[in-house]
Amino acid sequence: MKAEIIAVGTELLLGQIVNTNAQYLSQGLANLGIDVYYQTVVGDNAARLQQAIETARSRADLLIFTGGLGPTQDDLTKDALAELLGRKLVMHEPSMAKIEKLFSSRGMHMVESNRRQALMVEGAEALDNETGLAVGNALTADDKHYLLLPGPPREMKPMFDGPASDWLRRISGRTNALYSRILRFSGIGESSLEAALLPLIEGQSDPTIAPYAKEGEVAIRLSTKGVNEAEAYARIDGMVKQIEALVGQYLYAKEDIPIEQAVVNQLRNSAQTVATAESCTGGLLAELLTSVVGSSGAFGGGVITYTNAMKHTLLGIPLGQLEGEGAPGAISESTAALMAERIMETAGADFGVSITGVAGPSSSEGKPVGLVYVAIAAKGLDTEVHELQLSGNRGVIRLRAVKSALFRLWKRMSGI
């Protein structure tokens, strides 16, 4: 099955946003064993959109659209496709009910255009939108398949991963084709991981080994095709053992979960808690921990002490430690250790994690951008402090510092 991805939106043609949807869908389709031959971007213009559809169906079996399902007059994807297929748009009542309920629960007046989000191309299957109002459409007509997804990534991703992938497996007949397992690593870069695994990758045939980077961490996908699930996973498990022998010290999960989820799982399993004290990461560490459902049992809270005054007020760190001639300063091993210990004590937690450093763009205390100290305090034990030299822009340094802190905490808890 040959697929073409069509992103609809003038903002893409003007370069106001980058087409990350195409990448996400391409990866997802590769996982489903569906080949993508073209990606196309077209603006919010009915004639050019229809021309793009004509071109795509002359060279692909499956057309996947993102964007143009919203409420405004610019949102034309369903209208354009329906007209080309000679079909009507029909109201999807459950979606309409959801929209009406939302507006009435908020006591807001629903403008008429919102009804457009509940329309479907006649004959299409509705795909539920978990995180938004526009209903997805999945349709087969004249041997061509059409999948209409919303444009905003936070709506598109759950719809693609959920109901759209189920539909794609059904139409591509690939229900049992591919077995795979994800291994997740932290504390090692993608290229170093690939280099360490090179003997396995070069000799690989089955299962295949595909490393890829994932939001500040690295993952490996092991895949094998087979008719028999038990046999497929036996082959995968054999490969996992070989990989563990080479890079086991960086492997934190044999499933597709981020390090913050692994940390929360570990804390909950051992009925322990952590508290956080952040400077340069400004709350990102706490934010990632609390993004995990059920984190309240493992994380009580923390502080963001962005200035020296706040390090003194909220954590009781002496100003003489932070400022003045010969003081270690805010960005130092000893301040990191104090921050972790004080928040652990204040919160009555089993672990305290702190991050202090220079996220950039300019240096601070005469210390270079990318210098970050991470401390892990543990009740009744010595505090560990790690000095990191991170590269990247401000956002990247903050993310890497937080991921590294989470991995150090996970290692300390796991005794690895």
Add this chain to the structure above:
Amino acid sequence: MKAEIIAVGTELLLGQIVNTNAQYLSQGLANLGIDVYYQTVVGDNAARLQQAIETARSRADLLIFTGGLGPTQDDLTKDALAELLGRKLVMHEPSMAKIEKLFSSRGMHMVESNRRQALMVEGAEALDNETGLAVGNALTADDKHYLLLPGPPREMKPMFDGPASDWLRRISGRTNALYSRILRFSGIGESSLEAALLPLIEGQSDPTIAPYAKEGEVAIRLSTKGVNEAEAYARIDGMVKQIEALVGQYLYAKEDIPIEQAVVNQLRNSAQTVATAESCTGGLLAELLTSVVGSSGAFGGGVITYTNAMKHTLLGIPLGQLEGEGAPGAISESTAALMAERIMETAGADFGVSITGVAGPSSSEGKPVGLVYVAIAAKGLDTEVHELQLSGNRGVIRLRAVKSALFRLWKRMSGI
């Protein structure tokens, strides 16, 4: 002049990289007053690449390629285009000399395939590659224009900004550039904003008005073409006034900045500071504020009090307020107010912002998912508390709560 951008590379179709080149080129072409009607991605396959070229020249005057100029057998862009045009590939001697010099200066053996990077489509103009070896090609044939740029962004960008833009100005003969301004709104949805502006949008000709959603907020793009910058912006400013009359209460910036940037700007301009106390948003409010470069002058710090015990320990909120028969509870108007006031006092800040609520997936204190209280405390003034009913999944509710808190703070500071 209508342009189409064609990115060549199987790694794009597999989702291994994201097509940032298309965004960069689209922005650059808009600045040159050249309309982009389509972006296409095709793999390293001669037949499909030629098919993409055929399609593109049936609907565009200018084809801009990125990728496929390198040394390997996979790099096919010049070969495919030359064959379609019935032209030969010829050696560009200055580029060849540059390649030979590089290899000999490094004492490296030059493999034969490197010569391919100095080849040109017969009749093309050479575009110097400041940061790499593959020479760019610019060519006009049968009234169609072809611009061949390298794929790696660090080679593509300087070539586009330099010699390619000179060539584009020459062939387009247009100084008729596109002028645009972005207006950013908060506290209103995309569809409500469009409904409010419908009289303007329906009557619009020049400037055009295009609303779009952007990470929890809404933006409008006003665009006009003109030979004269002053005249173009005078037209845009006139439209801005009409828009302000309709929805001015939601407009927080006349430039493309997120609400957290507007808040930090406002605080710095008035030499004031804010401190934060978060429950259900777990640090996201502080994280967004500190993502702004220069936020340390405006934000000293904050606390994440995820549990009642931490609300008591870090903010001194009486446990009787939070727990027990008849207590308002953690998710209440009065607790939100206390959190904002206490963190403002503790931090010695001018403003205190708090968020407490139910991000889900399950209800808490018997209160429904999506119920969130935001409080804005201001030194010497009454504390404002807003009750929000938010929809979406856990991540969406958290983001909306934080964006709403930032907007309420911005409004309070602005006296709107």
